[in-house]
Amino acid sequence: MPVFAAFFVAQRVVIHPSALKQGEIPLVACxxxxxxxxxxxxxxxxxxGTSKQELVEALDLGFDSLMVDGSHLSLKDNIAYTKYISLLAHSRNMLVEAELGRLSGTEDDLTVEDYEARLTDVNQAEEFIDETGIDALAVCIGNVHGKYPASGPNLRLDLLKDLHxxxxxxxxxxxxxxxxxxxEELIKRKLDRERPMNNDRKQPTKVPLICSQIPESLGFNLWNHE
Structure with missing residues (x-):
């Protein structure tokens, strides 16, 4: 894996903050x-992006979009943190994703233990969206970073329906x-067991900035392969 922990899917490059820590600004700028x-x-x-410093650096480097990860903060602090970055990013025509709830597991050098994880709260999500003005909301419905247990994921599809x-x-x-x-097949099977939902929703807009498109029946507009 490259030191900057990026990966390519179609016409998209995703860069993790470890790039700034290990390769520093010149590598990311390249x-x-x-x-x-x-x-x-x-x-x-x-x-x-878990700190203002690295997100401001990302702004200056000319990214097309960024993710504000304040999932380690209280709701109040997450809102303030995300709103601050969102205003700066939107002034530069950048798309902003932010996380509410917290995924367990490990991605690059960021680890969240199981006891620290929490599902996304729908009521908090509405306040979070209204206050921050974000373009995309990353949620936790039982998904994790890294490997799932042999029994498979325990996804809260009822929560997904409300969040969608x-x-x-x-x-x-x-x-x-x-x-x-x-x-895709695994989730479709789980959806079939829980009864299909969202069958009447409109085709989502295809936005390649963060993640690739997945079938509308799964309830998500964007799909992040980590």
């Missing part, structure tokens, strides 16, 4: 510059992280 000079459209996304209804009403994208262990 990635952004390469994308800008490519012969095909490539968007560059800064993933899981909320995101549709608010006009924000719904994002699922930790999707590398979630095959």
């Amino acid at each position: 990635c952004v510059s390469a994308a800008e000079q490519a012969n095909v459209p490539i968007t560059v996304h800064f993933d899981h 209804a909320l995101s549709s009403k608010k006009g924000v994208f719904l994002v699922l992280h930790g999707a590398s262990g979630l095959s």
Whole structure:
């Protein structure tokens, strides 16, 4: 794996904060510059920004979109943190994703223990969206970073249904992280057992900035393979 922990899917590059820690600004700047000079459209996304310093650096480096990860904070502090970055990013026409709830597991050098994880609260999500003005909401419905147990994921599809209804009403994208262990077929089987839902929803807008498109029956607009 490259030191900057980025990966490519179609025309998208996702860069983790470890790039700034290990390769520092020159390496990340090279990635952004390469994308800008490519012969095909490539968007560059800064993933899981947990500090103002690294997110401001991402703003200055010219990313197309970024993720504000204040999941380790209280709701009040997460709102303030996300709103601050969101205002700065939108002034530069950048798309903003933010996380509410907290996933367990390990991604790059970021580890969250099981006891620290928490599901996304729908009521808090509505307040969070209204106060921060974000474009995409990353949620926790039982998804994790890293490997799932042999028994498979324990996804709260009832919570997904409520969050999807909320995101549709608010006009924000719904994002699922930790999707590398979630095959499309696996979730479809689980949906079938729980009874199909969202069959009458409109086709979501195809936005390549953060994640690739997945079938609308799964309830998510965006799908993050980590």
